Amino acid sequence: MNSRIIIINVIRWFLLLFVQIFLLKNMGFYDLSTPFIYVLFLLLLPFGIPNILLYLLAFGTGLTLDAFYDTMGVHATACVVLAFVRISFISISLNRDAIDDPEPSLSYMGFQWFSLYAFLCVVAHHLVLFFLETFRLTEIGYTLMRCGLSCIFTLLIILLVEFIFYRRTPR
Amino acid sequence: MRNLWIFISRYNAFFLFIIFFTVGIYLTVKNNSYQRSVTLNSSNEVVGTAYERLNVFKRYLNLGIVNDSLAAENAKLKSQLLGLTTVDTTKEVQVIDTVTNQQYSYLAAKVVKNSITLRNNVMTINKGTVDGIKSGMAVIAPQRGVVGFIRDVSAHLATIQSLLHKDTKISVTLKKNHVLGSLVWGDGNFDIKKAFVKEVPNHIKMYVGDTIVTSGFASFPAGILVGKISKANVATNDNFLSAELNLFTDFSTLQYVYVVKDKKAEEQKALESIAKPNE
Numbered sequence: 001m002n003s004r005i006i007i008i009n010v011i012r013w014f015l016l017l018f019v020q021i022f023l024l025k026n027m028g029f030y031d032l033s034t035p036f037i038y039v040l041f042l043l044l045l046p047f048g049i050p051n052i053l054l055y056l057l058a059f060g061t062g063l064t065l066d067a068f069y070d071t072m073g074v075h076a077t078a079c080v081v082l083a084f085v086r087i088s089f090i091s092i093s094l095n096r097d098a099i100d101d102p103e104p105s106l107s108y109m110g111f112q113w114f115s116l117y118a119f120l121c122v123v124a125h126h127l128v129l130f131f132l133e134t135f136r137l138t139e140i141g142y143t144l145m146r147c148g149l150s151c152i153f154t155l156l157i158i159l160l161v162e163f164i165f166y167r168r169t170p171r
Numbered sequence: 172m173r174n175l176w177i178f179i180s181r182y183n184a185f186f187l188f189i190i191f192f193t194v195g196i197y198l199t200v201k202n203n204s205y206q207r208s209v210t211l212n213s214s215n216e217v218v219g220t221a222y223e224r225l226n227v228f229k230r231y232l233n234l235g236i237v238n239d240s241l242a243a244e245n246a247k248l249k250s251q252l253l254g255l256t257t258v259d260t261t262k263e264v265q266v267i268d269t270v271t272n273q274q275y276s277y278l279a280a281k282v283v284k285n286s287i288t289l290r291n292n293v294m295t296i297n298k299g300t301v302d303g304i305k306s307g308m309a310v311i312a313p314q315r316g317v318v319g320f321i322r323d324v325s326a327h328l329a330t331i332q333s334l335l336h337k338d339t340k341i342s343v344t345l346k347k348n349h350v351l352g353s354l355v356w357g358d359g360n361f362d363i364k365k366a367f368v369k370e371v372p373n374h375i376k377m378y379v380g381d382t383i384v385t386s387g388f389a390s391f392p393a394g395i396l397v398g399k400i401s402k403a404n405v406a407t408n409d410n411f412l413s414a415e416l417n418l419f420t421d422f423s424t425l426q427y428v429y430v431v432k433d434k435k436a437e438e439q440k441a442l443e444s445i446a447k448p449n450e
Binding site: 051052055058059062071072073074076077078080081083084087088091132135136 | 183184185187188191192194195196197198199200201202203205206209210213
């Protein structure tokens with residue numbers, strides 16, 4: 001069971017980063033909306049993961065992305081913020097002792113919880129990402145618009161992927 | 172200690188977040204030239220604005236002192252004017268003479284930038300070639316005291332190599348007996364209120380409290396008050412004496428200065444630069 005989770009996550013990591021780097025990197029609507037689907041990997045890490053491991057994975061994933069995007073540190077920082085939001089949201093919304101689901105995916109947690117969870121995490125990630133990229137407040141309107149549109153795009157794709165791999169589980 | 176450890180481990184998510192976030196930001200700023208330049212520029216901007224504000228504030232604080240000095244100077248000028256008008260009314264011919272032969276004229280300028288903390292201090296004033304300022308002109312303080320020489324001139328600005336500079340040397344004399352010396356600052360002295368008179372011949376007796384004035388041999392007019400001796404007859408290794416003096420100029424509150432225009436400066440320079448072949 002444990003090794004299965006690890007293998008699934010490793011495969012997911014490679015798959016999502018492959019799609020992100022070789023497909024979605026070249027996509028975008030008028031430089032306004034760029035999806036960052038790789039955050040799904042961080043969203044779907046199992047519940048029981050220790051915080052330090054989560055942060056390390058987030059940081060490492062971000063750095064890998066940075067290496068391909070030539071933006072050293074930007075994605076890493078955004079992923080760390082996402083990890084923090086993830087931990088906070090899970091600890092607030094769920095009772096820690098009563099979690100018996102393996103991972104926070106759509107199939108286990110239901111649409112309502114998962115969409116709110118994904119929304120908060122993605123918004124935090126994108127805000128940090130775009131503001132670190134522009135690194136100034138003068139173009140705040142344009143940055144916010146890019147951020148908002150990209151959030152919508154990313155969320156759409158994340159929900160789409162989750163519905164594709166939806167497994168009806170007995171609850 | 173135990174409680175601290177419990178506290179940290181309980182909120183480990185937050186502390187880990189802080190650590191990783193800092194590392195991320197550090198990497199971003201360090202490795203991306205654009206972000207780095209923005210950070211540097213904005214921090215420079217912040218520092219610059221802060222200094223600007225501080226300067227406004229400081230000027231306000233110094234207002235009293237500046238006022239006093241202006242009032243004193245007004246009084247002085249008025250008394251001089253009085254003297255001139257009396258000469259005017261009595262001997263008309265002399266007036267024309269004094270006006271045409273007037274060697275020095277003064278131009279007031281505002282100090283735009285001042286520094287007193289460095290080894291070599293340079294000021295900037297808001298008058299330049301447009302106002303007839305040339306390199307090498309003498310600059311004096313409003314009330315009494317010397318400031319330095321004009322160094323570089325642009326159209327509307329000029330820099331002053333202030334007395335607080337290791338290369339500045341001003342020819343001075345003792346007021347009571349006209350013994351020559353040269354005024355320098357530095358030499359291990361970083362006090363902006365002190366300077367030294369060097370190269371005073373050994374047989375001269377100086378006393379604490381003696382007044383030092385400019386000699387008039389360089390571009391400074393003769394008789395401008397420089398300072399009072401605070402430590403006399405300091406023996407040096409050479410055959411001259413030196414003295415420490417308290418300057419009259421307060422460089423820390425200087426806001427207005429007078430540039431001395433010497434009408435005969437160029438003539439004098441040209442004359443002195445004619446080199447004799449046998450010299």
